Amino acid sequence: MKWSKALIPTLKETPAEAEAVSHKLMLRAGLIKKLIAGAYTYLPLGFKVLKNVENIVREEMDSAGAQELLMPAIQPPELWHKTGRYAQLGEDMIKYKDRSGREMVLGPTHEEVITDIAKSEIRSYRDMPKILYQIQTKFRDEARPRFGVVRSKEFIMKDAYSFDANEKGLNENYEKMYEAYHRIFSRCGLDFIAVKADSGIMGGSESAEFMVVTDAGEDIIAVCACGYASSLDPEQAKQQEGSYACPKCKNKNISLKRAIELGHVFKLGTKYTKALDALFLDKDGKEKPIIMGCYGIGINRIIATVIETHNDKDGIIWPMSIAPYKVIVMPLKINDEKVMQAAEKIYNELKKQGISCLLDDRDISAGVKFKDADLIGIPIQAVIGPNTIKEDKIEVKMRGKEDKEKIPLSAAIGYIKPLACG
Amino acid sequence: MKWSKALIPTLKETPAEAEAVSHKLMLRAGLIKKLIAGAYTYLPLGFKVLKNVENIVREEMDSAGAQELLMPAIQPPELWHKTGRYAQLGEDMIKYKDRSGREMVLGPTHEEVITDIAKSEIRSYRDMPKILYQIQTKFRDEARPRFGVVRSKEFIMKDAYSFDANEKGLNENYEKMYEAYHRIFSRCGLDFIAVKADSGIMGGSESAEFMVVTDAGEDIIAVCACGYASSLDPEQAKQQEGSYACPKCKNKNISLKRAIELGHVFKLGTKYTKALDALFLDKDGKEKPIIMGCYGIGINRIIATVIETHNDKDGIIWPMSIAPYKVIVMPLKINDEKVMQAAEKIYNELKKQGISCLLDDRDISAGVKFKDADLIGIPIQAVIGPNTIKEDKIEVKMRGKEDKEKIPLSAAIGYIKPLACG
Numbered sequence: 076m077k078w079s080k081a082l083i084p085t086l087k088e089t090p091a092e093a094e095a096v097s098h099k100l101m102l103r104a105g106l107i108k109k110l111i112a113g114a115y116t117y118l119p120l121g122f123k124v125l126k127n128v129e130n131i132v133r134e135e136m137d138s139a140g141a142q143e144l145l146m147p148a149i150q151p152p153e154l155w156h157k158t159g160r161y162a163q164l165g166e167d168m169i170k171y172k173d174r175s176g177r178e179m180v181l182g183p184t185h186e187e188v189i190t191d192i193a194k195s196e197i198r199s200y201r202d203m204p205k206i207l208y209q210i211q212t213k214f215r216d217e218a219r220p221r222f223g224v225v226r227s228k229e230f231i232m233k234d235a236y237s238f239d240a241n242e243k244g245l246n247e248n249y250e251k252m253y254e255a256y257h258r259i260f261s262r263c264g265l266d267f268i269a270v271k272a273d274s275g276i277m278g279g280s281e282s283a284e285f286m287v288v289t290d291a292g293e294d295i296i297a298v299c300a301c302g303y304a305s306s307l308d309p310e311q312a313k314q315q316e317g318s319y320a321c322p323k324c325k326n327k328n329i330s331l332k333r334a335i336e337l338g339h340v341f342k343l344g345t346k347y348t349k350a351l352d353a354l355f356l357d358k359d360g361k362e363k364p365i366i367m368g369c370y371g372i373g374i375n376r377i378i379a380t381v382i383e384t385h386n387d388k389d390g391i392i393w394p395m396s397i398a399p400y401k402v403i404v405m406p407l408k409i410n411d412e413k414v415m416q417a418a419e420k421i422y423n424e425l426k427k428q429g430i431s432c433l434l435d436d437r438d439i440s441a442g443v444k445f446k447d448a449d450l451i452g453i454p455i456q457a458v459i460g461p462n463t464i465k466e467d468k469i470e471v472k473m474r475g476k477e478d479k480e481k482i483p484l485s486a487a488i489g490y491i492k493p494l495a496c497g
Numbered sequence: 498m499k500w501s502k503a504l505i506p507t508l509k510e511t512p513a514e515a516e517a518v519s520h521k522l523m524l525r526a527g528l529i530k531k532l533i534a535g536a537y538t539y540l541p542l543g544f545k546v547l548k549n550v551e552n553i554v555r556e557e558m559d560s561a562g563a564q565e566l567l568m569p570a571i572q573p574p575e576l577w578h579k580t581g582r583y584a585q586l587g588e589d590m591i592k593y594k595d596r597s598g599r600e601m602v603l604g605p606t607h608e609e610v611i612t613d614i615a616k617s618e619i620r621s622y623r624d625m626p627k628i629l630y631q632i633q634t635k636f637r638d639e640a641r642p643r644f645g646v647v648r649s650k651e652f653i654m655k656d657a658y659s660f661d662a663n664e665k666g667l668n669e670n671y672e673k674m675y676e677a678y679h680r681i682f683s684r685c686g687l688d689f690i691a692v693k694a695d696s697g698i699m700g701g702s703e704s705a706e707f708m709v710v711t712d713a714g715e716d717i718i719a720v721c722a723c724g725y726a727s728s729l730d731p732e733q734a735k736q737q738e739g740s741y742a743c744p745k746c747k748n749k750n751i752s753l754k755r756a757i758e759l760g761h762v763f764k765l766g767t768k769y770t771k772a773l774d775a776l777f778l779d780k781d782g783k784e785k786p787i788i789m790g791c792y793g794i795g796i797n798r799i800i801a802t803v804i805e806t807h808n809d810k811d812g813i814i815w816p817m818s819i820a821p822y823k824v825i826v827m828p829l830k831i832n833d834e835k836v837m838q839a840a841e842k843i844y845n846e847l848k849k850q851g852i853s854c855l856l857d858d859r860d861i862s863a864g865v866k867f868k869d870a871d872l873i874g875i876p877i878q879a880v881i882g883p884n885t886i887k888e889d890k891i892e893v894k895m896r897g898k899e900d901k902e903k904i905p906l907s908a909a910i911g912y913i914k915p916l917a918c919g
Contacts (some may be wrong), residue, residue: 082564082627084618108614111601114569116614119629122566142504144544147536147651148570148634171593173650174638179533181603192530192538196506205504207541212570212634216596228595229569 076400078435083120084108085447095291097382098223100391104451106378113220113228120451121378123399123431125231128377129210131262131396132233139255141206141235146188148212152180154187158350169214169228181214186347186369189236193365194353200240202355203365204248208235210374222291224375225335231375237368240357245366249281249342252370256285256338263377264385264394267337270296270304279346279368285338289383292333297321299329307331335380338372385475391452392475400433401495403453407441407460417469417484418459424488430495449474455494457487498822500857505542506530507869517713519804520645522813526873528800535642535650542873543800545821545853547653550799551632553684553818554655561677563628563657568610570634574602576609580772591636591650603636608769608791611658615787616775622662624777625787626670630657632796644713646797647757653797659790662779667788671703671764674792678707678760685799686807686816689759692718692726701765701790706758711805714755719743721751729753757802760794807897813874814897822855823917825875829863829882839891839906840881846910852917871896877916879909 084105092109093099101107106121117125133143152170155161161168161180169181182188189207197203210233220227237248253269260267265287272284284306286296298304301324321329345364347353354362378397385392395401402425406418418434425432433453435444441460448456458470458479469487472479473494482490506527514531515521523529528543539547555565574592577583583590583602591603604610611629619625632655642649659670675691682689687709694706706728708718720726723746743751769775770786779785800819807814817823824847828840840856847854855875857866863882870878880892880901891909894901895916904912 076564080562080627082566082618082629108618110569110610110613111571111573114571116569116610117567118614119564119566125567140502142498142541144504144541145539145547147532147538149533149536149636149651151533166596169593169595171591173591174588174640188532188538191532192540196504196530205502207504214571218596229571 076433078433078437081120081433082118083451084118085450093223095222095225095379095383096386097225097291097379100382100386100450101223101379104391107223113217113226115224115227120399124378124393124397125374127397127399128263128374129231129233132210132259132372132374135255135259135262136206136208136233136235139206139251141208143209144207145209145211146182146185146192148181148214150180150182150188152178154191154351155180158187158347160187167215167217169216183213183215184232184371185209185211185234186236186343186367187351190347190351190353190367193236193238193348193367194351197238197353197355197365199356200358203238203240204244205238206235206248206252207238208233208370222293222335223379225291225379226293227375230373233372233374235370237370239366239368240355240363241366245342245344245368249340249368252340252368253283256340256370256372259372260285260287260337260377262396263381264396265337265377265380266384268296268298268304268334270306272306272339279341279343282339282341284336285340286334286336287380287384288332288334289380290333291383292335294334294336295331296334297329297331299324299326301326303329335376335383336373337376337380338370340370341368343367343369386452387475389446390450393452393454395454395495395497398452398454400431400453402430402432402455402457402491403448403451404432404434404457405444405448405459406434406436407444407458409436409438411461411464413464414459414461417464420484421457421459421469421487421491425491425495428488428492430492455491457491498855500855500859503542503855504540505873506540507872515645517644517647517801517805518808519647519713519801522804522808522872523645523801526813529645535639535648537646537649542821546800546815546819547796549819549821550685550796551653551655554632554681554794554796557677557681557684558628558630558655558657561628561673563630565631566629567631567633568604568607568614570603570636572602572604572610574600576613576773577602580609580769582609589637589639591638605635605637606654606793607631607633607656608658608765608789609773612769612773612775612789615660615770615789616773619660619775619777619787621778622780625660625662626666627660628657628670628674629660630655630792644757645801647713647801648715649797652795655794655796657792659792661788661790662777662785663788667764667766667790671762671790674762674790675705678762678792678794681794682707682709682759682799684818685803686818687759687799687802688806690718690720690726690756692728694728694761701763701768704761704763707760707762708756708758709802709806710754710756711802712755713805714757716756716758717753718756719751719753721746721748723748725751757798757805758795759798759802760792762792763790765789765791808874809897811868812872815874815876817876817917817919820874820876822853822875824852824854824877824879824913825870825873826854826856826879827866827870827881828856828858829866829880831858831860833883833886835886836881836883839886842906843879843881843891843909843913847913847917850910850914852914877913879913
């Protein structure tokens with residue numbers, strides 16, 4: 076893509092509305108644009124990151140044997156009444172009356188709908204184990220939307236659901252998802268902690284949260300050097316600060332940290348299948364409720380968390396795996412013929428080799444180009460300046476590192492490609 | 498994928514709810530499942546087709562220079578009041594009151610939101626031409642949802658919007674989109690007619706609909722051998738049947754045909770930009786309203802229309818380009834060791850070569866396997882029977898054709914690959 080043709084509206088000033096670093100940088104780097112409080116447009120650069128994260132999640136779900144489907148956002152309230160969650164969710168759930176006066180709800184999650192599907196399609200122990208998932212837009216009428224896409228009224232989740240005939244099967248599927256989550260967060264460049272958690276409104280016997288330590292975090296977790304980690308409610312945390320002993324190793328040197336929950340895995344058991352009558356015929360000829368697990372990841376939150384943990388005073392530093400482009404080619408003077416020829420040559424060759432690449436062909440000062448490149452955080456900066464090009468050289472710099480390398484123009488692709496493809 | 502692990506719930510009987518052939522076959526082949534009238538889940542097989550269509554649309558949009566973004570479904574009604582469409586859409590638009598009592602709407606389309614984005618991000622003639630698009634879920638409170646995913650309350654659209662400083666630019670972008678639509682529909686295996694159309698509620702000066710002739714069509718078009726095509730309202734059509742003269746060649750042998758509109762391209766002009774004050778600074782130093790075009794494609798409708806035009810009495814006949822799998826490997830007797838070994842060998846080799854493949858490893862009769870394979874319509878059927886495998890041969894049949902070819906097992910991949918990869 077050529078920047079002169081692209082829609083990448085970078086901002087010099089930080090919009091007043093933003094508190095969290097990720098929110099500020101997503102606005103400033105032209106990744107998102109606010110429509111109303113809690114609903115944002117992903118502009119082209121942000122959309123590319125979104126797709127990259129989605130693809131990592133999809134690859135890991137597929138390779139864990141999960142099957143992708145897509146459920147509606149519009150849902151009948153009857154299913155929610157049956158599980159008791161209509162009342163539990165209260166004003167958090169968006170409801171409307173359709174033209175015939177019938178109430179409908181917009182799904183904040185899909186346990187009810189997927190259980191309704193399982194009820195008719197999973198009838199025998201032979202139909203299990205199964206894991207079904209979707210990457211889909213969910214709705215929640217947040218009382219206090221904040222931190223940009225972190226806590227919004229409309230958000231993209233990967234939600235997976237496992238179905239088993241017995242506890243052993245559930246444990247195996249839970250383990251598979253747990254491992255897939257490790258791979259997903261690692262590939263996105265995130266250092267995470269898996270924390271035993273309260274199952275809350277979801278119900279079920281066991282659950283774990285995948286948390287990343289960051290100052291913009293909404294949760295407080297207790298972390299011990301022995302490996303113990305647990306989430307706390309803020310009141311509990313305040314009371315125990317300083318005197319909180321690790322329940323595992325009994326030492327009092329546990330520390331409390333802020334942490335933007337990214338994912339949650341739950342052993343749901345039979346809560347939903349009992350409520351919605353999703354039964355299967357077991358080996359022994361008896362009808363039993365299907366045993367479920369559910370596994371969520373906030374796609375938007377991954378993006379915000381990566382930015383929270385990968386930035387410096389100048390802007391974002393994308394990990395290669397989810398960067399909107401791997402390389403930014405920066406001709407510092409576009410009316411210098413030699414500069415522009417070299418830049419276009421590198422740009423075209425990278426594109427030909429399948430390496431995503433942004434060419435900053437705007438007729439602006441070198442200073443602004445450097446500032447914008449640092450702000451949007453493309454990992455590899457290939458700088459073509461009027462002086463270095465006289466020696467037939469370009470400069471390559473990794474975003475977030477100080478060193479620059481002078482590379483002969485003829486060796487540029489050979490130097491950049493391994494950096495981009497890891 | 499192994500069918501024994503997959504969720505592909507084929508049905509012998511046609512559900513009573515379905516009228517159109519595509520609706521019947523989508524339910525029977527386990528592509529979709531109804532949640533409520535007008536809202537369907539895409540089950541894994543249907544979801545694969547959906548992704549294939551999306552990818553074709555995305556490739557053609559990108560190659561036409563359009564940039565992808567993603568706008569919210571939740572929209573503020575104020576924008577719709579300003580363009581006058583709040584009143585025009587009436588009960589078709591889904592509205593709700595949020596927890597603070599403020600009214601919100603769910604977007605049935607995004608002209609208002611994209612114009613609001615253009616207003617702040619496109620300020621100079623230098624920022625144009627631009628085409629922005631999204632593939633996104635839209636909401637419309639259909640009075641009579643029908644034909645499955647064809648007329649539903651929740652549907653996936655590709656909506657693109659062009660922005661230009663003058664009419665010449667608009668014409669060029671309109672032409673680009675028009676050509677991209679040709680390529681998209683052709684790649685999906687659809688014979689379409691581009692029909693000059695009424696711009697209706699969208700406004701603007703010129704528009705064309707992309708229609709496919711099918712008995713399940715909701716529209717009536719007049720088609721003449723001279724190349725003229727036009728859409729008619731049903732009343733108009735009834736009056737003129739038999740005596741309708743072609744406005745182009747004046748002959749009276751024009752024929753009326755039913756046709757499930759798939760796409761629509763509009764020259765909007767300045768209707769939205771004037772209403773929402775989206776102005777740019779032109780070369781001459783004057784502020785002018787941006788000139789827009791909009792270009793929609795119903796992703797779900799493409800799928801239904803392909804089925805309407807690609808089926809026989811036994812089921813769907815997918816074009817290779819959007820088939821959920823390219824090959825179905827059918828071991829007719831799974832407890833015959835030689836049969837199963839050969840089937841797994843072909844299956845694994847195809848997967849290794851990147852050719853999507855379904856292995857029907859279910860312990861059921863050969864008759865049901867043939868029936869199900871014909872129903873779900875995978876283009877290439879690789880049949881491994883206990884008799885042919887004794888001669889170290891398999892049978893390969895293209896869905897929808899009568900001929901079978903006996904192929905030596907050792908040559909199977911070499912025979913199938915060119916069929917699958919075109």
